[in-house]
Amino acid sequence: MKVIVNGEPREVPDDATVASVVESVTDAPSGVAVALNAEIVRRADWAATTMREADRLEVLTAVQGG
Amino acid sequence: MEASPLKAPESPNPASEASEIEYSEQASRSEPCEWSEAMSTEHLVIGGEKFTSRLIMGTGGAPSMRALEEALTASGTELTTVAMRRVNPTAHGSVLDVLRRCGIRVLPNTAGCFTAGEAVLTAKLAREALDTNWIKVEVIADERTLLPDPIELLTAAEQLVADGFVVLPYTNDDPVLARRLEQAGCAAIMPLGSPIGSGLGIRNPHNIELIVEQAGVPVVLDAGIGTASDAALAMELGCDAVLLATAVTRAQEPARMAAAMRHAVTAGRLARTAGRIPKRRYAQASSPWEGIGGS
Secondary structure (H helix, E strand, C coil): EEEEEEEEEEEECCCEEEHHHHHHHCCCCCCCCECCCCEECHHHHHHCECCCCCCCCEEEEEEEEE | CCCCCCCCCCCCCCCCCCCCCCCCHHHHHHHHHHHHCCCCCCCCCCCEECCCEEEEEECCCCCHHHHHHHHHHCCCCCCEEEEEEECCCCCCHHHHHHHHCCEEEEEEEEECCCHHHHHHHHHHHHHHCCCCCCCECECCCCCCCCCCHHHHHHHHHHHHHCCCEEEEEEEEECCHHHHHHCCCCCEEEEEEECCCCCCCCCCCCCHHHHHHCCCCEEEEEECCCCCCHHHHHHHHHHCEEEECCCCHHHHCCCCHHHHHHHHHHHHHHHHHCCCCCCCCCCCCCCCCCCCCCCC
16 A cells, blocks of 8 residues: 655555554664654554555654754 | 843743752852852753753754764753654764763754644654653744744644643743743743844844843743854843854854853853943043052
């Protein structure tokens, strides 16, 4: 199915979870947060949260700024 | 701080008392050789947390992670801002690693947000990613000036305070807005000296003084600092701390400028608390008139 990850369209398996998609964009063990369709998904819930067609996933981390 | 006619009759902010600056007059009398920011009796207190350094740093604009680390170390800062952005799989090194190595507390910001809704979501993402409920709220109106949008800023601040955040708002140098932000429960007020990255210094020192006079929470001069004298002036005007980034990170020698800022903030604070002489229209001789030879 097709989802949007950090603004880019991406094809993922039908059983994809938030955890599996996050793993595909970063291997950082911490310092990362996720919003699924503009709602925060806590790290503890990543593995149990399945992706659906056309979902928008944002994966953010801290960068230099301010 | 003295009471001011501008001060709201009652502060609805329960944290304001705890957030006030601790200052012991007695402590100022001893050890004159050790005047420095290390004076343990005079901490900056924000949201119940104590800081020895009154210089809050940003991390934007540094030419490299190594230059950033050297500058942060030279600045003596204990609190430093980061922005939240989409992960970049090709990025090398993380600003978080630098802060961890330096033992500096992280202060995420909501830079780049134009609405209260965006700022609130960014703050929640930062809390989740960085395990802190501290947030520098920044809601800008346009990209050309990067000036805060006061309506969106106040809305975001109210929502974030209600959600348990320790809110440090980047705001205009408007005493009325500053008061509204404090009444909303913000842990500090962070007025700009001039636009972000402009290096124009403090364009309206009178307003900064008004904000300081009425504030029951720490006032942090945020944005516009160009060089050390600007930072010293902020402290002489009564600000409790200075937040700066560009002036250091884009200086030709960032670590050297960071050291300059560290000294400037300390000097300005000492000057403020020492009680400067009044300005006079005419001279006042510092040498005695009596006993001049040959007269």
